[in-house]
Amino acid sequence: TQLLEQSPQFLSIQEGENLTVYCNSSSVFSSLQWYRQEPGEGPVLLVTVVTGGEVKKLKRLTFQFGDARKDSSLHITAAQPGDTGLYLCAGLTGTASKLTFGTGTRLQVTL
Amino acid sequence: DAGVIQSPRHEVTEMGQEVTLRCKPISGHDYLFWYRQTMMRGLELLIYFNNNVPIDDSGMPEDRFSAKMPNASFSTLKIQPSEPRDSAVYFCASSSWTVEAFFGQGTRLTVV
Numbered sequence: 170t171q172l173l174e175q176s177p178q179f180l181s182i183q184e185g186e187n188l189t190v191y192c193n194s195s196s197v198f199s200s201l202q203w204y205r206q207e208p209g210e211g212p213v214l215l216v217t218v219v220t221g222g223e224v225k226k227l228k229r230l231t232f233q234f235g236d237a238r239k240d241s242s243l244h245i246t247a248a249q250p251g252d253t254g255l256y257l258c259a260g261l262t263g264t265a266s267k268l269t270f271g272t273g274t275r276l277q278v279t280l
Numbered sequence: 281d282a283g284v285i286q287s288p289r290h291e292v293t294e295m296g297q298e299v300t301l302r303c304k305p306i307s308g309h310d311y312l313f314w315y316r317q318t319m320m321r322g323l324e325l326l327i328y329f330n331n332n333v334p335i336d337d338s339g340m341p342e343d344r345f346s347a348k349m350p351n352a353s354f355s356t357l358k359i360q361p362s363e364p365r366d367s368a369v370y371f372c373a374s375s376s377w378t379v380e381a382f383f384g385q386g387t388r389l390t391v392v
Contacts, residue, residue: 200379211284211371211383212323257323259381266311266379267336270323 172196173260173271181277182248190243190274192258199261201234201241202268206255248278286372286384293391298360301387303372304353313381314347314357315371323371329355362391 173194182188192201200219204212216225218234218241225232229252231244241258258271285304293299305312313328327337332349340347344363349355359366367390373381 202380204381209385211373211386212381213383214380217380261379266330266375267325267328268313268379268381269325270315272322 173258173269175256175258175271175274177274178272179275179277181279184249184278184280185247186278188245188248188276190245190256190276192241192243192271194239194260196260196262197238199238201238202259202261203232203241203243204257204259204270206257207253212255212257245276248276250278250280252276253278284372284374284382284384286370286387288387289385290388291390293362293389295363295391296361297391298358299362299366299389299391301357301370301372301389303355303357303384305355305372305374306382307353309374309376309382310352311375312349312355313373313375314355315373315383317369317371317386326357359389362389364391367391 173192176191200217202217203215205215206212216227216232218232221236221238223234229246233242256274259268261268287302310331314326315323316326317323326339327347328335329349345359347357369386369388371383371386373383375381
């Protein structure tokens with residue numbers, strides 16, 4: 170079983186602060202995705218990273234794929250209340266389309 | 281496209297009853313996934329189909345769970361008999377070759 174551990178599990182910060190969420194595994198993934206889930210909704214894809222060492226930016230969010238393609242990080246700059254939600258990483262192996270989801274990081278951003 | 285459509289949104293049933301969850305994937309997507317989400321275990325893959333054929337059902341917890349995909353536009357997940365520990369949010373998702381999974385809004389199942 171390929172496990173994706175995320176840290177921290179919970180994070181409560183104030184508006185304007187920066188934060189980093191980590192996604193770690195002992196397995197190698199061909200690509201890794203980050204999703205955000207809001208209450209009462211399904212997860213929604215934020216980004217896919219494919220190449221080891223790849224960095225992608227989405228406005229205030231920066232995603233990085235580890236060189237060995239076993240880990241990833243999500244950095245949010247100047248967090249806003251709208252960033253509140255559950256952040257999930259998901260790894261894809263080989264040619265299968267089966268996504269393995271991480272344990273999740275629940276982020277709360279307050280005014 | 282309306283996205284992935286799941287029904288019902290909420291289901292409350294008594295222990296021992298049969299429960300059927302329904303999913304309509306996005307047209308043109310050839311992969312369909314059933315997930316279960318709980319606070320304790322997070323998002324777990326139960327089963328997935330490719331071109332209506334079950335590919336991996338290793339996540340189905342017990343024989344009480346079964347899933348079918350009779351055609352490209354419809355899938356069901358059935359629990360018979362249901363137990364309180366089956367209470368969770370069940371998500372259906374579909375994807376194509378791009379591998380982005382599009383999720384439905386989920387079915388919140390409560391077994392009392």
